[in-house]
Amino acid sequence: MSTLDEVGERAGWRCWLCDEPVDASLSKDDPRGASIDSIAAAVKGRKAAKGEERLAHRACNTRKGAVKPVVPWPSTMFLADPAPLVGVVERLGRKGGREVVARSPSRQDAEDAGTWLVDRLSRLAPDLRVETAVEPGGGQFVLMLRTV
Known part of the structure; x- marks a missing residue:
């Protein structure tokens, strides 16, 4: 498993779910604080290998929980039937x-x-x-x- 700093550097300190910046200086208990999401491991049913973890805000990671995540399209775009x-x-x-x-x-x-x-x-x-x-x-x- 990777450290939070390793995952954050790979991700450019952006949340993979909402694509907003993640502030590494915030507490891990702050909703905008950094957390590691092992989505690849959860999907594949095994322990995450180095590089498979994703950076997420604590709130984004918690909101996602154990369900398949939703990465939204911008609401400013005029699209019909955008795919998940x-x-x-x-x-x-x-x-x-x-x-x-x-x-x-x-x-x-x-x-x-x-x-x-x-x-x-x-x-x-x-x-x-x-x-x-x-x-x-x-x-x-x-x-x-x-x-x-």
Whole structure:
């Protein structure tokens, strides 16, 4: 298992769930304080190896509990049917390929969402290399994510 400082440095001191900065100087009992989440171990049913732990705020980690985490899309984006990001990351990490992740009424909205998504996934799943594509379909624009 890694130390809090090791996990924090790897994560750039950002919470993997809410993507907000984590203040290492706060008490571990403070809701905005740092904690280690061993999501990979919980999913795989074994003890976490070094590098599998994620940095999270104490409150984010507690709120998640033992259920599958939800990483939200920004509420400022105009999207229809955005896919749950943790599930998308798990599927693409396991089998690669491509997946439709959202629909949008305009190409610009879809491209903006794609830019945000690649940036967010660079922190959520640093080992997963992805790119986005926007394609017209059915009077809307489809945002796809594919592994590279």
